[in-house]
Amino acid sequence: xxxxxxxxxxxxxxxxxxxxxxxxxxxxxxxxxxxxxxxxxxxxxxxxxxxxxxxxxxxxxxxxxxxxxxxxxxxxxxxxxxxxxxxxxxxxxxxxxxxxxxxxxxxxxxxxxxxxxxxxxxxxxx
Numbered sequence: 774x775x776x777x778x779x780x781x782x783x784x785x786x787x788x789x790x791x792x793x794x795x796x797x798x799x800x801x802x803x804x805x806x807x808x809x810x811x812x813x814x815x816x817x818x819x820x821x822x823x824x825x826x827x828x829x830x831x832x833x834x835x836x837x838x839x840x841x842x843x844x845x846x847x848x849x850x851x852x853x854x855x856x857x858x859x860x861x862x863x864x865x866x867x868x869x870x871x872x873x874x875x876x877x878x879x880x881x882x883x884x885x886x887x888x889x890x891x892x893x894x895x896x897x898x899x
Contacts, residue, residue: 794870796830796837803828803839803877806865810858814846815887827882836875839866847884855879 807826827842841862845854859877867873 794872796832799830799837799839799866799870799872800828802866802869803830803841803862806862807841807843807858810861811843811845811854814849814854833875837872838876838878839874840878840880842880842882844883844885845881846887851881851884855881 804826807828811826829840831838831840839862841858843855843858845851859879863874863877
């Protein structure tokens with residue numbers, strides 16, 4: 774009876790090599806996940822973030838650390854938004870690439886004052 778195993782001339786999957794996901798791929802996935810997550814926070818507001826999230830990826834051995842620079846609407850619960858973005862980015866990157874991030878740091882670079890859609894800004898008369 775023949776033993777199950779790799780066919781003659783073929784290597785076992787673990788011996789074939791490794792797949793490396795480029796840091797720029799992780800950055801693009803992270804930026805998209807952050808933008809999609811923040812779309813809910815920006816919905817129904819007159820202001821908008823002027824740029825896409827800025828993402829940098831740092832290699833620490835085999836682990837990866839992501840830093841996200843974000844424009845957030847104000848007023849809003851900034852801590853809750855940052856936690857939500859961090860969780861969704863880590864989840865999306867892991868789901869699409871299999872890479873578990875060592876850390877996701879969120880840096881609020883700018884607060885964008887916004888008003889509810891359909892309301893006019895009140896100008897001070899002097």
